[in-house]
Each structure stands twice: as structure tokens, then as C-alpha cells.
Amino acid sequence: MKKILYLVSLLIAAVGMTGCVQSQEDVFDEASSIRLSDAIMKYRDLLTEAPNGWIIDYYDYDVTNSKAPTVGYAMYWKFNGPEVTMACEAKTGVNAITPATSEWDIIPAQGPVLSFNLYNPVIDFFCDPTGASGTAGNEGKGGDFEFVIMGETEDGGLLLKGRRHDVKMILHPLAAGENGIDYLTQSAAMALTAAGASNFIVKHAGDSIASAQAAATRILTFNYKDAEDILVSVTKAYAYTPTGIRLQEPVEVKGITLSAFTWDDDEKTYTATDPRANVVLVSKDKFPAKPTLPPGAGTDSSPYLVSKEGHLLYIGSDLSGVYRMTADINLEGAWIPVAGAFTGKFYGDNHQIKNISVNSDAAYVGFFGELGDGAYIKGVNIVGGSINSIRTGDVAVRIGAIAGTVSGAATITECSNSATITTISTQANNSGYAAGGIIGFVNGSGAVTISSCVNRGNVGNGSRVGGILGAKEGSVAATISNCYSNATITGTSTSTNDAIGGIIGSVANVALIVENSYSAGNVIASGSTRAIGGIAGGRNMGTAVTVRNSVVLLDKLQMASTGSTYFFRVQGYTTKATLTNNYANSGMQYLYNNTTAKTPTKNTANDQDGADVALADAKTAAWYGTNLPTWDFTNTWKITNGSLPTLKWE
Amino acid sequence: MKTRKIYWMLFLFVGLVFTSCSGDSLDSQSVITETSSSPNELDFWLVKNYVQTYNVDFKYRIDNRENNYSYSLTPVTYERGVAFAKILMHTWLKTYDEVKGQEFTQTYIPKNIVCIGSKQGNTVGEAEGGVKITFFNLNERINLDNLTVESLTGKTDTTGNGNEESASLKTAFHEFSHILHQNKALPEDFSLVSDKDYVGGDWDTFYKNPIDAWSKGIISKYAGSSPNEDFAEMIALYVTRGPAMWSAVLKKADQQTDKLLDALRLAGVTDATVLAKIEADRPSIKLTTKMSKIRSYLKNSWNIELDEMQAIFYRRVNELPEMDLTNLD
Numbered sequence: 001m002k003k004i005l006y007l008v009s010l011l012i013a014a015v016g017m018t019g020c021v022q023s024q025e026d027v028f029d030e031a032s033s034i035r036l037s038d039a040i041m042k043y044r045d046l047l048t049e050a051p052n053g054w055i056i057d058y059y060d061y062d063v064t065n066s067k068a069p070t071v072g073y074a075m076y077w078k079f080n081g082p083e084v085t086m087a088c089e090a091k092t093g094v095n096a097i098t099p100a101t102s103e104w105d106i107i108p109a110q111g112p113v114l115s116f117n118l119y120n121p122v123i124d125f126f127c128d129p130t131g132a133s134g135t136a137g138n139e140g141k142g143g144d145f146e147f148v149i150m151g152e153t154e155d156g157g158l159l160l161k162g163r164r165h166d167v168k169m170i171l172h173p174l175a176a177g178e179n180g181i182d183y184l185t186q187s188a189a190m191a192l193t194a195a196g197a198s199n200f201i202v203k204h205a206g207d208s209i210a211s212a213q214a215a216a217t218r219i220l221t222f223n224y225k226d227a228e229d230i231l232v233s234v235t236k237a238y239a240y241t242p243t244g245i246r247l248q249e250p251v252e253v254k255g256i257t258l259s260a261f262t263w264d265d266d267e268k269t270y271t272a273t274d275p276r277a278n279v280v281l282v283s284k285d286k287f288p289a290k291p292t293l294p295p296g297a298g299t300d301s302s303p304y305l306v307s308k309e310g311h312l313l314y315i316g317s318d319l320s321g322v323y324r325m326t327a328d329i330n331l332e333g334a335w336i337p338v339a340g341a342f343t344g345k346f347y348g349d350n351h352q353i354k355n356i357s358v359n360s361d362a363a364y365v366g367f368f369g370e371l372g373d374g375a376y377i378k379g380v381n382i383v384g385g386s387i388n389s390i391r392t393g394d395v396a397v398r399i400g401a402i403a404g405t406v407s408g409a410a411t412i413t414e415c416s417n418s419a420t421i422t423t424i425s426t427q428a429n430n431s432g433y434a435a436g437g438i439i440g441f442v443n444g445s446g447a448v449t450i451s452s453c454v455n456r457g458n459v460g461n462g463s464r465v466g467g468i469l470g471a472k473e474g475s476v477a478a479t480i481s482n483c484y485s486n487a488t489i490t491g492t493s494t495s496t497n498d499a500i501g502g503i504i505g506s507v508a509n510v511a512l513i514v515e516n517s518y519s520a521g522n523v524i525a526s527g528s529t530r531a532i533g534g535i536a537g538g539r540n541m542g543t544a545v546t547v548r549n550s551v552v553l554l555d556k557l558q559m560a561s562t563g564s565t566y567f568f569r570v571q572g573y574t575t576k577a578t579l580t581n582n583y584a585n586s587g588m589q590y591l592y593n594n595t596t597a598k599t600p601t602k603n604t605a606n607d608q609d610g611a612d613v614a615l616a617d618a619k620t621a622a623w624y625g626t627n628l629p630t631w632d633f634t635n636t637w638k639i640t641n642g643s644l645p646t647l648k649w650e
Numbered sequence: 651m652k653t654r655k656i657y658w659m660l661f662l663f664v665g666l667v668f669t670s671c672s673g674d675s676l677d678s679q680s681v682i683t684e685t686s687s688s689p690n691e692l693d694f695w696l697v698k699n700y701v702q703t704y705n706v707d708f709k710y711r712i713d714n715r716e717n718n719y720s721y722s723l724t725p726v727t728y729e730r731g732v733a734f735a736k737i738l739m740h741t742w743l744k745t746y747d748e749v750k751g752q753e754f755t756q757t758y759i760p761k762n763i764v765c766i767g768s769k770q771g772n773t774v775g776e777a778e779g780g781v782k783i784t785f786f787n788l789n790e791r792i793n794l795d796n797l798t799v800e801s802l803t804g805k806t807d808t809t810g811n812g813n814e815e816s817a818s819l820k821t822a823f824h825e826f827s828h829i830l831h832q833n834k835a836l837p838e839d840f841s842l843v844s845d846k847d848y849v850g851g852d853w854d855t856f857y858k859n860p861i862d863a864w865s866k867g868i869i870s871k872y873a874g875s876s877p878n879e880d881f882a883e884m885i886a887l888y889v890t891r892g893p894a895m896w897s898a899v900l901k902k903a904d905q906q907t908d909k910l911l912d913a914l915r916l917a918g919v920t921d922a923t924v925l926a927k928i929e930a931d932r933p934s935i936k937l938t939t940k941m942s943k944i945r946s947y948l949k950n951s952w953n954i955e956l957d958e959m960q961a962i963f964y965r966r967v968n969e970l971p972e973m974d975l976t977n978l979d
Contacts, residue, residue: 082688102728103690109715117711119727119767119789128768129722135771136720145724146714163714164722 033108040106043114043149043158047104052174053078054157055183057239057246058088060126061142061165069167069248070142071218072239074187075122076180077171079104086122089184089191089240097184098122106149113163116145139165168249186242194240194263197283200270202253205278209254212281214238220245222253244270253279288333289313298322303347309333312353319372320344325351331385334358337365341372341407348380348415350649356385356401356419363396364404365389366440373408373446379649382417382457389423396432397425400440400470401457409446409476412438414649416454426462428527429495433462434470434505437485441471448478452636452647455483460490463498463529466505466537467519472512479513480504482636482647486520493529499537499572500525502554506537507545514547516631520644522556531572532559533608534584538566538573545577549630552584552610553618553644558591567592568608569600581605583627586612619643692732695978699739700763704756706743708735710765717784718770726767730792733975734765734785734818737792737802740973741966742822749959750952758829774804775821780829785818797975799967803890808898810861814871817890819967824886831881834951840943841877843936844868848876864903867936884944889960890967896941903933 030038047054054077059069074089076099087099102120106112116123126143129135144162147169151159158171174180202210202222210224221235237248243262250259256277261270270281292310296302298321306312307327315323315338324347335358356367364370367382382401389397398404401417417437427433434441437455442448455467464471467485472478480503491500499506502519519534531537534552536545552569559567566572569584582605590598600609617623621639624631631637631645639645692710700706710731717723726734746755762782767789770776777783791801804817841848847866849856857863857871868874873883888896911928919925948954 082690102725103711105711107713107715115712115714117713117725118731119725124724124767127722127724129724136718137722139722164719 036108036112039149040108040112043112044106046152046158047079047106047114048081050079050173051176052178053085053180054171054173055180056160056169056171057248058123058126058143059162059167059169059237059239059248061139061162061167063139063142067165068235069237072237072246072248074184074239074241076184078180084116084120086116086120087181087184088122088125089187097181097188099181109146110148110163112149114147114149114160120145183242187240190242190244190263191240193265194245194270196287197263197268197270197285199284200281201284203280203282204254204256209256209279220247220251222251224254226254244273250274286332291317293317294323296324298344300345303345315342315346315368316340318344320374323347325349325380328352328354330354331356335367336360337362337367337369337404339369341370341375342368342403343372343374343408345376345378346380347378350379350381350414352381352383354383354385356382356387358385358387359390361389361391362404363391363398364440365391365397365399366401366403368403369405371403371406371408371410371412371439373410373444375406375408375410377402377410377412378414380415382415382419385419387419387421387457389425392424394427394430394432395425397423397427397462398432398434398440398470399423400434400436400438401455402438403440405434405441406439406444406448408444409448410444411449411451412453413449413451414453414647416456416650418456420457421459423460423462426492428463428493429497430463431471431473431508433464435459435462435465436470436505437467437487437489438483439469441473442469442478443472443474444476444478445474447476450478450480451482452649453483454647454650455485456487458488458490460488461492463491463493463495464500464506464537465489465491466501467503467521467523468517469504471499471506471508472504473508477511477513479515480517481513481515482632483517484519484645484647486644488522488524490524490526491529491532492526494527496528496530497539498529499531499539500529501532501537501572502534502552502557503550504536504545506531506539508539512536512545514545514550516549516628516636518551518553518645520553520555522558523554524556524558526560528561529559530561530566532557532567533572534569534610535582536571536577538571538577545571546580547571547577547582548580549628550582551613551618551628552582552588553615554585554588556589556591558589558594560594562593567598568602570610571608577608579606579608579610581628582610583613583618584610585615585618587615690728691978692728692735695732696735700735703752704743704759706759706761706763708738708763708765710735712766716764717766721770722768723766723770723786724768724789726765726788726792729794729976730767730788731765732978733792733794733797734788736973736975736978737819737970738763738822740970741802741819741963742826745959745963745966746826748962749954758826758833760825760829774816775818775825777825777828780825780832783822783825785821788818791818794975797971799970802970803967806887806891806895806899807860808895808902810864810899810902811859814860820886820890822886823889823963824882827882827885828878830948830952831878836877836881837943837947840881840940840947843940843943844874844877844880847874848880849874850876861902864899864937865906865933867903867933867940869899869937880940881944884941885948885956888941888956889963892960892964893957900934900937903937907932 056075057072058075059072062070076087078085082103084104085099085101087097100120100122102118104116106114123145126141127145128140129138130140144164146163147160150161156173160169198214200212201208202212210222212222214220218238220238223233226232234251236251238245246260250257258272260273268283272279289309291313294304294306294311296304298304298318300322303322303324306323306325319340320343322345328351335356389399391397402415437459438453467489468483502523525532534554534557535547535550570582571577592598603609605611620641637645638648696708700708712725743755760783764784766786769787775785802819804815804820853875857874863871863874870883873880945956948956
């Protein structure tokens with residue numbers, strides 16, 4: 001007990017002693033207002049003295065939803081006396097990087113507050129209340145133009161906090177030699193370059209540790225399992241830099257701190273720049289090919305060597321070059337027809353261009369839009385896929401697998417197509433329209449040769465349609481030789497001027513020769529289209545068409561209307577055709593009114609119905625030897641008895 | 651935006667020399683610290699034209715410490731700050747100068763004028779007790795490429811069915827009118843004319859359209875809130891939109907009464923007392939009665955001729971399109 005009393009008295013003495021100690025020193029040696037004033041002066045100098053200005057990753061905030069930072073933009077600030085010049089990477093509706101000058105100040109408010117106190121369109125774009133009236137709480141795009149300066153960062157930057165919306169942002173000084181406007185231009189370019197990357201595997205030292213998703217609103221979400229196997233999801237806003245992205249603030253993934261990344265466009269990866277992080281974000285996304293200069297010089301002696309989609313996309317950059325395919329190419333992205341008239345040479349070397357997907361509202365649609373004078377296309381196989389014109393209205397639609405239109409002397413040889421070809425527009429009685437399996441329209445200033453070509457793609461559904469060529473106009477000769485189409489060719493028209501054929505649809509003006517060719521499959525015309533034939537539809541202008549040594553091996557040749565005046569097995573339109581030694585399958589369905597069988601009346605070899613041949617006979621080499629001796633089964637054609645002929649190169 | 655830092659420092663220096671004679675320089679430990687950045691051309695112009703002449707602080711830089719923080723507000727552009735400083739000087743302060751002399755303006759003009767670039771709700775301007783007046787939406791209103799008088803005064807839709815449009819100069823005259831009645835009381839019988847039709851804060855629901863107010867003999871919807879607002883609206887609208895607006899409103903105001911009288915005549919009502927009562931109750935009579943009371947109040951209490959003030963304002967505001975609002979003199 002005495003001991004306790006002793007202790008208590010000691011305590012009392014101690015307490016008493018402290019009471020004698022002089023009043024405590026101030027924690028700060030200056031009044032708070034003086035310190036604030038000093039801070040303002042210091043920051044004012046710091047901001048002004050950065051020789052190349054500053055970059056801020058500027059964040060607005062989500063006014064409607066979570067009120068979290070969203071969409072980071074690179075913004076450039078250069079302080080010059082009382083003035084500030086600003087520019088921003090890009091923003092919705094305003095893509096140009098246009099600097100604007102206004103004023104700034106640092107005022108004492110909640111600590112030192114950096115205020116852009118006159119209107120500057122760069123920053124106030126984000127701050128103006130939007131809509132009909134600036135009602136209370138209408139935060140516009142959620143931006144700030146006043147910032148509490150929270151302190152300095154390790155790299156000599158400043159940590160800012162938006163005064164109205166509390167979003168933290170870091171102001172980075174530009175290093176010597178760096179230019180703010182260049183920084184913005186490069187950041188904008190980086191945003192475009194990496195735009196397709198949105199799904200990532202996060203790898204640490206080569207091991208997958210997490211997944212990540214980037215949203216178009218520039219938000220990156222990391223998903224990973226923590227030590228207890230619980231799924232964790234963390235989200236950070238980011239902004240683009242000239243080399244990659246920087247997060248609004250560092251994020252921790254599996255204990256690893258990440259704050260910025262560098263984009264590798266060849267590998268499609270983001271590599272963390274944080275020292276010791278050893279983290280790479282590997283994109284799982286498919287990227288559309290970009291035009292890529294192929295190896296080679298584009299000359300006869302050194303053609304461009306084409307082995308990937310990007311090389312094909314390059315054709316538009318050199319329309320007169322010489323190209324040679326060295327591999328089959330699977331098209332990953334939607335194909336846009338090569339724009340402009342191609343006048344070069346393209347050797348497919350019997351390679352395939354697979355899975356073409358065209359949905360174009362251009363006038364000329366195909367792999368090429370237009371072939372010009374001198375174009376030479378050989379050995380190109382369009383395999384599978386679809387080529388669609390989505391152009392509507394009474395305007396030009398010319399569509400074919402190899403090219404929509406041919407406007408000069410050109411050769412297309414040993415090419416094939418198995419893509420389906422369709423149009424929305426049908427365009428009755430309009431020479432602007434043509435659809436063909438290989439070429440849509442020929443109206444050249446020089447002779448056009450289409451030889452040894454094959455179409456297996458269905459073609460429809462307009463006014464002038466053919467299995468190989470849709471329509472031929474103009475005064476220069478064209479030849480279709482040693483070609484065949486084995487597909488369903490459909491046409492529809494409300495005009496009696498339109499024409500559908502198994503090889504060629506409409507022919508106007510002078511010579512088109514079709515020789516040593518055959519059609520198989522179906523030719524079906526709806527509407528009141530009247531010129532319909534198994535080889536050629538025809539038309540009543542000029543000297544029109546020559547068809548010789550050809551054979552119709554269709555399963556069905558059908559028209560919807562009653563009139564049968566211009567409806568025959570080989571050549572539809574009655575006059576102005578030169579017909580020599582042609583044949584037609586005597587067993588095919590030959591129908592008008594869609595269902596009424598027509599009895600051939602002009603079924604001789606030099607007349608419109610052609611001479612009768614049984615399909616079984618037309619599948620024998622002997623029959624061709626006797627009846628079509630012009631067919632070259634040594635160099636051009638081949639046949640297995642019991643099958644239709646095919647081309648040697650196939 | 652040319653900076654004249656050296657001039658400014660000289661100016662400050664001269665100021666210091668003078669103030670130090672009076673021995674009231676700030677203690678170095680004072681908690682009031684001045685941190686404003688270097689002044690520009692407009693700052694010098696304002697010192698000369700607003701501060702030294704009228705002792706008025708024309709604030710064109712935004713300072714959210716003084717604003718209603720429930721709104722997101724953005725600043726005016728420098729160019730609009732220049733233009734509005736000149737517009738307000740020419741059409742508002744100088745109008746009072748011409749009417750009553752500069753000393754009058756110096757005495758009564760609000761000492762703080764604040765410019766805001768963006769909207770604050772539908773408020774065109776607001777005043778705080780005759781001390782501070784704030785103008786909003788100037789970035790939209792001051793169209794430097796095509797400045798029209800109407801964009802500054804607002805326009806009266808004489809059908810009475812449209813929106814009641816306001817604008818900065820109308821607001822300026824409205825607020826100044828309050829200062830007048832706050833200093834010299836209105837005659838008591840002014841408030842009696844429309845006594846039963848003042849509805850306080852419900853004015854916006856009670857008077858849906860201007861025509862509702864006119865038909866009660868009240869110049870605008872807001873004027874229907876109280877006699878003081880009625881007084882301020884009457885002066886502001888009359889001065890900024892002129893006698894043509896006034897007669898159009900008078901005509902429109904009586905429309906319902908005219909219809910009623912026609913209907914009674916058709917119905918064969920000839921009772922002279924009934925008709926006389928309706929005639930005496932015409933809205934236009936209430937409006938003209940109040941207007942004549944305002945005229946005599948201004949004349950007797952302030953020696954101001956309302957029509958003279960209107961004519962001076964009209965002349966001045968129409969000089970604006972010819973004025974250089976871009977460069978400072």
C-alpha cells in the first residue's frame with residue numbers, strides 16, 4: 001500500500017512538473033496565411049518556369065452514373081506570365097488540336113487553387129453546363145477548371161484535385177526538347193493505333209495472372225483471383241500518351257503496382273513501364289489488317305510479293321503496280337473494293353482469296369472496283385464469301401467478283417469465283433446496272449478478253465445479269481472464251497429492255513463473242529424481262545452478239561412472263577445475233593410462265609435454241625471431239641467421262 | 651491581351667507611396683494576402699473607367715468563392731469581358747450620368763459587377779442588396795460577330811403567349827430601380843392599384859404567360875410578385891424596350907375586356923353602371939395609373955424624367971453597333 005502511495009505521489013509530482021514547462025513551440029513557424037501565400041508564390045514560379053510547359057492527363061467525371069473519373073485526355077498547358085495556352089488531344093465533336101490562350105491565377109481557397117479564370121474553349125468545353133439551361137447540378141461534361149494543388153510528385157510534377165468534382169490529376173512537366181503539341185498529336189495517333197485492343201491476358205514474368213478489359217471510355221478493368229481465390233475486379237481510368245497509356249492513378253494487381261504502359265504495335269501488347277513490374281498485357285483481339293507495303297518493287301522483273309491481307313490492301317496505293325500472290329490469303333476484315341481504276345498486273349498464281357465479305361454502296365463493286373486500260377489479271381480465285389452491293393436507288397451498280405466494271409483494254413484469265421453476288425437495287429431498263437459472276441460491266445476503250453474463267457457463285461438479282469459478264473456496251477470488241485458458269489443466275493426486271501443469260505446478260509452495240517463456253521446450273525428470270533438465253537440474253541441494239549461452239553447444260557431455264565418471243569435456249573433476242581454450232585441440253589426444264597414447258601422450235605446448231613444434246617452425252621470426251629472440235633482438250637479443257645468439263649488450270 | 655507588367659508595377663508603386671503617407675500599410679503579418687496575377691490591358695482600363703470614376707469593381711475573371719456553388723459556372727471570354735465592360739458603361743452608367751450627373755451614379759450604382767460566361771438556370775442576372783449585381787450567360791448573349799440591341803435588352807413578344815425573355819441590360823435597370831425605392835420610399839398608393847393581384851412567390855404558376863399578367867394590369871409575370879418588383883419591372887421594361895412596347899402591351903391588355911363588352915352588348919345589356927364598372931376596371935387603366943405614379947415619384951423624389959431617361963438609353967444602346975467593342979481606348 002505504501003508502495004502505491006509512493007507511486008501516486010511520484011505521478012502527481014511529474015504532472016506538477018510538466019505544468020512548469022514553458023509553452024510549447026509552434027508546429028509551424030509562420031501563420032497559415034503566410035504559408036499559403038508562400039505556397040502560392042512557389043507554385044506560380046514552378047508553373048511558369050517549366051520551359052516546355054506541362055501535360056496533364058485531364059479527366060472529366062461520369063456525371064450520370066458512378067461519378068468516377070472517365071475518359072482521360074492528354075491536355076497541354078503552357079504558362080506565360082498571366083496567360084496560359086492550352087490544347088487538348090481530341091474530344092467528341094472537336095478533333096482538331098487547336099491551342100487557345102486565356103488567363104490563370106493561383107488563389108487561396110481550399111489551399112492554393114489553380115484557377116483558369118477566363119473562358120478557354122479547350123478546358124471549358126468540359127465545364128460548361130449543357131442543355132437548354134444551366135440548372136443547379138447540371139455538370140455538363142463533368143470537367144473542372146479550378147484545381148486544388150495537393151503537392152508535388154516525385155518526378156517534379158504536381159498533384160491536382162478538381163475543385164468541383166474531386167477528380168485527381170497529375171500535371172507532368174515536359175522535358176527539354178519535348179513539344180506539347182507534338183505530344184498531343186502523337187497521343188491522338190496512339191489512341192487510334194491501339195483502339196482495337198480491348199481484351200487482354202495479363203502476364204507477369206510470362207505467367208497469366210489476370211485478365212483485363214479496356215472500354216472505349218478509356219477505362220481499364222483488371223480481374224484476378226486473390227490469395228483466397230476470390231475474384232477481384234479493379235478499375236482505373238486512363239489517358240493515352242505518345243507511347244502507350246497512363247492510368248489515372250496506380251493500380252495494384254496481385255501485389256504488383258502498375259501505373260503506365262508502352263504499346264507494341266507488332267506484338268499488340270502493353271508492357272508496364274513500372275520498374276520491376278515485369279507485366280505485359282497481351283491483346284486477344286482481332287485487328288483489322290492495315291495497308292502494308294509488300295516486298296518487291298511492283299515491276300515486271302520484281303513484282304510486289306503478296307502474302308497477306310495487308311498486302312492486298314496496299315493495291316489502292318499503287319494502281320499500276322505488278323503484283324504476284326505467293327500464298328492463299330484469308331480475309332479477316334470486311335473487304336472494300338480497290339478504289340480507282342487498276343491498270344497494273346495481278347498474278348494470283350492460282351492462289352485463293354478466301355472469305356471475301358463486301359457490303360459496299362460504291363458504284364463499282366468487286367475485288368477490284370474498276371479495271372482500267374492495260375489491266376491484266378491472271379490466276380485469281382475468289383473462294384467463298386459474299387459480295388453485296390448495298391447501293392439503293394436509280395444509280396450505277398456494277399458488280400462482279402473480279403471487278404465491277406472494265407473501262408479499258410484488259411485481260412482477265414484463269415480466274416474463278418465462288419462468292420455469292422447480290423444487289424439490292426434492280427434498276428429496270430438502266431444501263432447503269434450490271435451484275436456478273438466474274439465481271440459486272442464492260443464498256444471499254446479497248447478490247448477486253450475474258451478467258452478460261454469459272455463462276456460457281458450465284459448471281460442476282462437485277463435487270464442485266466450473266467454468269468460470267470453482266471452487260472457489254474460500247475463499240476470495242478470483247479471476247480469470252482473457254483469459260484463456264486455453274487451456278488444459279490437470277491434476274492428481275494419490269495422492263496422488256498433487260499436481259500439475263502447463263503454467260504452474258506445484256507449486249508448492246510458491237511461485237512461480243514462468246515465461244516467454247518458452257519453454262520450449267522439455273523437461269524431464272526422474274527418480272528417482265530424478256531431477252532433470256534442459256535448463253536446470252538441479248539438486246540436489240542447494234543450488231544450484237546456472236547455465240548459459237550458453245551453449249552447450254554443448264555438444269556433449268558425459266559422465265560416468269562408469258563411472252564416467249566425473246567426466250568430461247570442459247571440466245572434470247574431474235575435478230576442481230578450470229579449463231580454458229582451451238583447445243584443445248586434437250587432434257588433441261590425449259591419453262592415460261594414459270595411452269596409451262598416450252599417446246600424448242602429453233603433447235604438447230606445455228607439457230608437460237610441450238611441443236612439437241614443429251615446431258616449424258618455432254619459428259620463424254622467423245623461428244624466434244626465430234627461436235628465441238630474447237631474445244632482444246634490438250635491445253636485448255638479436261639473431262640472425266642460422267643462429269644462436265646473443267647479447265648486444266650483448276 | 652497585351653501585358654504591361656512594368657506599368658502596373660509603377661502604378662502600384664505610386665499607390666504605395668501615397669498610401670504610406672497615410673500610415674496604414676498592411677502589417678507584414680496580416681492574414682490578408684494579395685496574390686492576383688499581373689494585370690492586362692482591360693485591368694488598366696477598368697481601373698481608370700470603373701474604379702477611379704465610379705468606385706466600382708467590374709469582375710470579369712470568375713471567382714467561385716463568391717458564386718453559388720450549386721451551379722456549374724464557367725467564365726466569360728476575355729473579349730466578351732472587354733465588350734461587356736464597354737456596353738455596360740455606355741448604356742447603363744452613362745445613362746444615369748446624363749440623367750442625373752456622375753455623382754448620382756457614383757453614389758447609387760452597385761459597387762460590384764460580376765460577369766459569368768455560362769447560364770445559371772434561367773437567371774439572366776441577380777442582385778444582392780444593391781451592393782453586387784451578377785450577369786450570366788454572357789458568352790452566348792454577347793455575340794461579337796453580330797451584336798444586336800435585342801440580345802442585350804430582350805424582346806417583348808406582343809402576342810403575350812411567348813416566353814418572357816429577359817436580358818442583361820433590362821436586368822441592370824431593374825436592379826437599379828430597386829436601389830431607388832430602397833433609398834426613397836414609394837408612394838403608398840402605388841401598391842394599392844394592383845394590390846389584390848400580387849401573388850408573391852407563386853407568380854410563375856399564377857401567371858403562366860405574359861398575357862395573364864397584362865390582363866390583370868401587370869407589366870410582366872415577375873412584376874406580379876410584389877409592388878417593388880412591379881415598380882422595377884415597369885421602369886426596366888419601359889426604359890429598355892421603349893414606348894412602342896408599352897402601347898402594344900396596353901392594347902393587348904384590354905383584349906379580354908373588349909371581348910366581354912362586345913358580348914354584353916350583343917346580349918343586350920345596357921345597364922350603364924355595370925358597363926361603367928367594367929370600363930373603369932380596364933387593365934390598361936391600371937397600367938397607366940401605375941406608370942403615372944412612377945413618373946411623378948421619379949420626378950418628385952429624384953428629379954428624373956422617365957421619358958428623358960428612356961430617350962437617352964435608346965440613343966445610347968443604338969450607338970453600340972457602331973462602337974468599337976473590341977479595342978480599349
